[in-house]
Amino acid sequence: xxxxxxxxxxxxxxxxxxxxxxxxxxxxxxxxxxxxxxxxxxxxxxxxxxxxxxxxxxxxxxxxxxxxxxxxxxxxxxxxxxxxxxxxxxxxxxxxxxxxxxxxxxxxxxxxxxxxxxxxxxxxxxxxxxxxxxxxxxxxxxxxxxxxxxxxxxxxxxxxxxxxxxxxxxxxxxxxxxxxxxxxxxxxxxxxxxxxxxxxxxxxxxxxxxxxxxxxxxxxxxxxxxxxxxxxxxxxxxxxxxxxxxxxxxxxxxxxxxxxxxxxxxxxxxxxxxxxxxxxxxxxxxxxxxxxxxxxxxxxxxxxxxxxxxxxxxxxxxxxxxxxxxxxxxxxxxxxxxxxxxxxxxx
Amino acid sequence: xxxxxxxxxxxxxxxxxxxxxxxxxxxxxxxxxxxxxxxxxxxxxxxxxxxxxxxxxxxxxxxxxxxxxxxxxxxxxxxxxxxxxxxxxxxxxxxxxxxxxxxxxxxxxxxxxxxxxxxxxxxxxxxxxxxxxxxxxxxxxxxxxxxxxxxxxxxxxxxxxxxxxxxxxxxxxxxxxxxxxxxxxxxxxxxxxxxxxxxxxxxxxxxxxxxxxxxxxxxxxxxxxxxxxxxxxxxxxxxxxxxxxxxxxxxxxxxxxxxxxxxxxxxxxxxxxxxxxxxxxxxxxxxxxxxxxxxxxxxxxxxxxxxxxxxxxxxxxxxxxxxxxxxxxxxxxxx
Numbered sequence: 001x002x003x004x005x006x007x008x009x010x011x012x013x014x015x016x017x018x019x020x021x022x023x024x025x026x027x028x029x030x031x032x033x034x035x036x037x038x039x040x041x042x043x044x045x046x047x048x049x050x051x052x053x054x055x056x057x058x059x060x061x062x063x064x065x066x067x068x069x070x071x072x073x074x075x076x077x078x079x080x081x082x083x084x085x086x087x088x089x090x091x092x093x094x095x096x097x098x099x100x101x102x103x104x105x106x107x108x109x110x111x112x113x114x115x116x117x118x119x120x121x122x123x124x125x126x127x128x129x130x131x132x133x134x135x136x137x138x139x140x141x142x143x144x145x146x147x148x149x150x151x152x153x154x155x156x157x158x159x160x161x162x163x164x165x166x167x168x169x170x171x172x173x174x175x176x177x178x179x180x181x182x183x184x185x186x187x188x189x190x191x192x193x194x195x196x197x198x199x200x201x202x203x204x205x206x207x208x209x210x211x212x213x214x215x216x217x218x219x220x221x222x223x224x225x226x227x228x229x230x231x232x233x234x235x236x237x238x239x240x241x242x243x244x245x246x247x248x249x250x251x252x253x254x255x256x257x258x259x260x261x262x263x264x265x266x267x268x269x270x271x272x273x274x275x276x277x278x279x280x281x282x283x284x285x286x287x288x289x290x291x292x293x294x295x296x297x298x299x300x301x302x303x304x305x306x307x308x309x310x311x312x313x314x315x316x317x318x319x320x321x322x323x324x325x326x327x328x329x330x331x332x333x334x335x336x337x338x339x340x341x342x343x344x345x346x347x
Numbered sequence: 348x349x350x351x352x353x354x355x356x357x358x359x360x361x362x363x364x365x366x367x368x369x370x371x372x373x374x375x376x377x378x379x380x381x382x383x384x385x386x387x388x389x390x391x392x393x394x395x396x397x398x399x400x401x402x403x404x405x406x407x408x409x410x411x412x413x414x415x416x417x418x419x420x421x422x423x424x425x426x427x428x429x430x431x432x433x434x435x436x437x438x439x440x441x442x443x444x445x446x447x448x449x450x451x452x453x454x455x456x457x458x459x460x461x462x463x464x465x466x467x468x469x470x471x472x473x474x475x476x477x478x479x480x481x482x483x484x485x486x487x488x489x490x491x492x493x494x495x496x497x498x499x500x501x502x503x504x505x506x507x508x509x510x511x512x513x514x515x516x517x518x519x520x521x522x523x524x525x526x527x528x529x530x531x532x533x534x535x536x537x538x539x540x541x542x543x544x545x546x547x548x549x550x551x552x553x554x555x556x557x558x559x560x561x562x563x564x565x566x567x568x569x570x571x572x573x574x575x576x577x578x579x580x581x582x583x584x585x586x587x588x589x590x591x592x593x594x595x596x597x598x599x600x601x602x603x604x605x606x607x608x609x610x611x612x613x614x615x616x617x618x619x620x621x622x623x624x625x626x627x628x629x630x631x632x633x634x635x636x637x638x639x640x641x642x643x644x645x646x647x648x649x650x651x652x653x654x655x656x657x658x659x660x661x662x663x664x665x666x667x668x669x670x671x672x673x674x675x676x677x678x679x680x681x682x
Contacts, residue, residue, distance in 0.1 A: 061585045094588030101586070106579035109598050111676055121587055138592020175678060191587070201586075 008198055008231050009035040009058070014071035016057055025299040027053045029255040029307075030071070032326070035199065035231050040222065042246030042263070043235040044278070048296050050255040051235040055203045058233065059099060060088050076198065090135065094125045098192040100202040100221075104184035104209075108176035115153075115172030118191060119144075122152040125195040159190040163220060182213040189221055199231045206241060218245050239282060243267060248332070251275050254297050254307040256323070261333040271329045271340040274308045306337070314339040350673050354666060361662040365655065366418070372654040373414050376647055383430055383645040404430075406647075417651065426655065427648035429641075436652035440634060444656075445527025446516055447626070447633030451618050453530075453549055454557035459611065462561045466568025466607070467600060473573065481565060488562025493621055497555045497628040504551060512548050514630040519544070552629040556621045560614040567610045571603030578602070605675055612668035619657050 101107040136142030160168035163186040294311035309319040426436040522532040533542035622635030641649030
């Protein structure tokens with residue numbers, strides 16, 4: 001067992017760009033992020049800031065028009081970007097890094113029963129699968145030995161019970177549309193945990209759900225990953241959600257991380273002007289929510305220096321020229337800003 | 348249970364559909380300014396003789412009366428008698444049915460078995476050279492007139508290269524009639540020389556007939572796969588590291604095939620119309636060639652016989668399409 005502050009994932013200076021009709025969009029421009037073992041890391045930012053791209057880059061499922069330019073994605077000490085593709089497909093993705101999607105309604109194939117979709121995941125990703133098991137021809141004609149199939153299926157039913165699917169043993173024979181949105185997201189959580197991963201990428205997993213269901217799902221997810229010591233990268237644009245579930249929060253703006261802090265520190269001492277504005281945009285009793293003002297910059301031709309400077313009240317000449325280096329506000333609180341906000345925002 | 352209900356429902360619908368189809372074609376064939384009776388009576392017949400013959404054939408009565416009379420005949424299983432061959436239309440159709448069904452089914456199989464994988468490949472390699480080449484071929488498949496394609500293929504493969512026979516269904520004696528389908532009969536008989544002969548004769552007409560249908564299958568499969576590839580469940584399976592071949596050929600294909608299967612039903616119409624031309628060009632002794640003759644001569648009973656046949660085939664094909672849907676999509680007919 002490794003020490004709790006051991007970094008499971010280290011994203012370093014990651015750059016990803018997309019070829020678009022208007023030019024090359026630098027969607028991730030030198031992103032840094034660490035996730036420790038057993039930690040829930042929140043990735044917060046407005047739509048289009050690169051959260052989903054970062055999540056997909058870690059999973060290695062960027063769209064065809066995307067290019068990794070530089071940087072590294074060290075997972076358990078090994079750089080995923082330099083690992084043989086075959087090994088990532090077989091041993092990492094879906095096995096040690098799993099995924100909970102944003103939209104549980106559309107993320108199950110509507111024509112296949114839950115059981116056959118779960119069996120597919122278990123066939124390829126169950127911890128019982130030998131490391132050098134063959135993949136057959138394009139994935140076809142690959143054996144799924146009876147003993148392992150049975151044991152995996154028993155685990156799957158048990159996991160469905162754990163995520164509180166009613167009549168879990170019958171769930172296998174049902175089609176996705178026979179479950180509610182909340183139940184489908186529970187099933188997704190079950191599928192994500194079945195391979196016994198080290199890291200779960202949860203890409204806005206509650207956005208598509210009703211508020212009351214959201215709270216249940218968050219609680220369940222938090223309990224299950226904490227029990228198992230699984231790390232989570234939890235992307236969201238909702239600070240309230242991040243507050244409920246995360247241990248640490250990283251704020252992204254226009255493809256760059258701007259602040260990273262433990263959750264309490266984050267809400268008590270936000271230091272980046274963007275973070276402050278983000279918090280001020282939340283409705284609160286006794287105060288009108290304040291809009292951030294301005295728009296997210298285009299990523300084909302983004303502002304130089306700190307990308308937030310066109311919208312920032314504190315910006316000076318230096319902000320136009322060079323991206324600020326990482327500085328520490330306190331021990332675990334990192335910041336990239338020349339003009340940190342000193343004052344504490346009233347909680 | 349669901350499928351059984353579906354079958355019964357479709358068969359119930361077939362009756363009014365056929366009745367309507369028969370009425371439409373009945374009137375159209377009668378308003379065409381051609382007089383088969385005059386032709387039948389011969390060039391030397393007098394006006395009075397022609398009218399006498401018309402009366403004898405019952406063709407002088409009001410159209411509506413004739414139509415009702417034809418319905419009554421149909422209900423008793425009688426398709427009438429051909430004006431020119433003077434044989435019952437049913438006997439003519441029955442003798443020619445296997446040739447056409449064999450040709451159509453083989454053509455459909457070519458279209459589906461080749462078309463679906465090509466459509467998937469075209470989608471996977473979208474906007475690459477493979478996709479462009481396939482697009483040119485499929486657009487050509489839809490644009491080229493099939494009689495022209497038939498003649499070109501005959502010239503090249505039969506006349507120039509001599510690889511394949513020019514026309515007809517078989518050289519020499521036909522196999523013993525068991526099912527009437529030569530491919531099946533020669534296999535049952537165990538005569539492989541004759542089997543190869545039959546396959547060689549089938550190749551050109553079946554391919555020519557299949558070509559436009561194949562083009563359509565490729566295009567629809569490509570569109571369906573491209574649409575499905577955008578779906579979240581594909582992203583999900585990729586994110587979970589399921590082998591990509593499996594994602595495409597098992598999961599994506601099933602979702603894409605729903606629209607392709609609908610097309611296959613409609614394509615049978617193209618194939619049926621195609622048999623009329625193809626059978627004439629290749630001297631194929633089937634119903635298409637028979638219908639061609641019947642239309643030229645305004646042989647009313649024969650034209651109606653072909654109509655009923657086409658209607659029944661369409662009904663069956665649509666039933667098969669619906670069953671296909673029910674199998675592909677387990678969510679029920681609501682979807």
